[in-house]
Amino acid sequence: MSLDKNTCPDPFLENMIMPGLTFRMCFLLFTTVFAFNCQSALAADPPDIPTLIKQLDDPDAKKRENAADKLADFMDPRITQAAKIRLVKEKDFHARLALHYALASQGDRKALQPLIDSLHQTGHCGSIYLGRATGKDFGWDIKKWQKWFESVSDKEFRQFIKRRWERKPMMDEWSEFASLYSKRYFNSALDGKVDEFFGPFTKEDQKKLKSLPTAKAWDLFESALQQLQNKGNRKEAARLFHIVATEYSDTYYADQSKELANLLDQMALEDQKYKLPQDIQCLSIPEQITYHIYQLRNLVAYQFSQPGYPLIFGLPRFEDEEEEYNPAVELRKIGEPAVPFLLNLLEDRRPIRSVSYWRYFVPTRNVLRYQDVAVAVLEEIRPDIGVDFTRYYSTKDPVKKKLIIERIKSTQKQP
Numbered sequence: 001m002s003l004d005k006n007t008c009p010d011p012f013l014e015n016m017i018m019p020g021l022t023f024r025m026c027f028l029l030f031t032t033v034f035a036f037n038c039q040s041a042l043a044a045d046p047p048d049i050p051t052l053i054k055q056l057d058d059p060d061a062k063k064r065e066n067a068a069d070k071l072a073d074f075m076d077p078r079i080t081q082a083a084k085i086r087l088v089k090e091k092d093f094h095a096r097l098a099l100h101y102a103l104a105s106q107g108d109r110k111a112l113q114p115l116i117d118s119l120h121q122t123g124h125c126g127s128i129y130l131g132r133a134t135g136k137d138f139g140w141d142i143k144k145w146q147k148w149f150e151s152v153s154d155k156e157f158r159q160f161i162k163r164r165w166e167r168k169p170m171m172d173e174w175s176e177f178a179s180l181y182s183k184r185y186f187n188s189a190l191d192g193k194v195d196e197f198f199g200p201f202t203k204e205d206q207k208k209l210k211s212l213p214t215a216k217a218w219d220l221f222e223s224a225l226q227q228l229q230n231k232g233n234r235k236e237a238a239r240l241f242h243i244v245a246t247e248y249s250d251t252y253y254a255d256q257s258k259e260l261a262n263l264l265d266q267m268a269l270e271d272q273k274y275k276l277p278q279d280i281q282c283l284s285i286p287e288q289i290t291y292h293i294y295q296l297r298n299l300v301a302y303q304f305s306q307p308g309y310p311l312i313f314g315l316p317r318f319e320d321e322e323e324e325y326n327p328a329v330e331l332r333k334i335g336e337p338a339v340p341f342l343l344n345l346l347e348d349r350r351p352i353r354s355v356s357y358w359r360y361f362v363p364t365r366n367v368l369r370y371q372d373v374a375v376a377v378l379e380e381i382r383p384d385i386g387v388d389f390t391r392y393y394s395t396k397d398p399v400k401k402k403l404i405i406e407r408i409k410s411t412q413k414q415p
Helices: 009-016 023-043 049-055 061-071 077-089 093-105 109-120 126-134 142-151 154-166 168-188 203-211 213-229 234-247 254-273 285-298 327-334 336-343 370-381 398-410
Strands: 351-356 366-369
Touching: 049 061, 049 077, 061 077, 061 093, 077 093, 093 109, 093 126, 109 126, 109 142, 109 154, 142 398, 154 168, 168 203, 168 213, 203 213, 213 234, 213 254, 213 351, 234 254, 254 351, 285 327, 285 336, 285 351, 285 370, 327 336, 327 370, 336 370, 336 398, 351 370, 366 370, 370 398
Parallel strands: none
Antiparallel strands: 351 366
C-alpha cells in the first residue's frame, strides 16, 4: 500500500513481473503465486504470537530471522517490546534487519533507517522489507529512500500503519474475492477443463462468490466503468459509483467509487454551464487550448494488451483514413503554447473515458484522469521526459509526482 490513498494496485502488480520473462512464463508465475497465497491465507490458523516471540531467541539465526519476519504480519504491542529486547543482543545481520522490519510494521518510523542504511551492501532483504513496510518501490536506490524517509514524520507514518491495519479485513476479503474471481475466469476460458493451478470452480465457490459484499461491489463498480467508458453516461456512472460508496463502504472499491462519483457530479454541473463555441477555428490559441482541455472529458481511449496502457492518442491510421477529433492530439499539435495550461492540470483528477488494467483476470481497474492526459501530452511535446516515467501518473504518490513535475519543468523547449 501507499501513503497516497489514490494509489491503484495495477501498476504495482505490473512491476512485480520480472523483466525478460515471456508472457506465458509471467502468466504461469502470477497464477501460481496468486492462487497459493490466497488459498494459504484462507486456510491459515490464527497466529501464535507468543510462540513466534519465543523463536526470536532460538539458537538458529535463520529461525530467528523467520520469526521476526512473520511477526511483521501482525499488529500487537507485544511485538514491539519483544523486538526491541531482542535487538539489544542480536548479532546476526539478517535477523537484525527482520527485527527492524517487525518494528516498522508496528508504526516505528525510526526502525526504517537501519533498513535504508543496509542498502549500501547487497545480499539481504532490506529493500524488500522497506517495500513491505511502506508500500513504496524505490528498489535499492538509497538516495530516494532517504529522501522519502525524511519527508515523512513519525506521526504520519504511524497514521499510515494504523490505516493499513484498519483496512486489513477489507483487503483480506478482497483477496478471497480475487482468488475466486480468477479461478472462475480461468476455468470458464478452458471450455470445461479444470485449471491446473486453481482447481475446479465448484458450486460452493459460486455460492461463496455471490455472497461476498466485495463481489457485489465489483459488479456495480464494473457496470459504472462501462457506463463511463463505453456509453459516456456520466450521470448513470455517478449513480452506480455512489451506490458502491454508500452501500458497500467497507469494500475495496468504496474509496475509488466515492471520489469518482463526486467528480462526475461536478462535471455534470460544468456540462450544464458550458457553451460550445460556434466556430473553433476563429478562436485564439489560448481559447483553442481551453476548448480542447474541456473536451478531454469525452476522450475515449482503450487498452489493447495485457499489461498495457490505453492509447490516449488513438490507433495508428492509414494515410487516406479520415482523422477523428481527439483533444489530446490537438493539444499535442499546438505544442509549446499548451505547456503552461497542461502544467496546471497535473493535479486535476477529473476522469476521462478510459479504463486501464494490469490483467483482465485481476479485479482491479484504474480510470485515467485529466492529469494522465496532461502528462502524456507533455511527454509528446518534450520527449526527453520519458514514457515509462509518466505512465499511471495519477496513481503515483506525492513524492514521485513531484519528481515528474520537476523533470518536466527542467526539460528544454523543442526547436
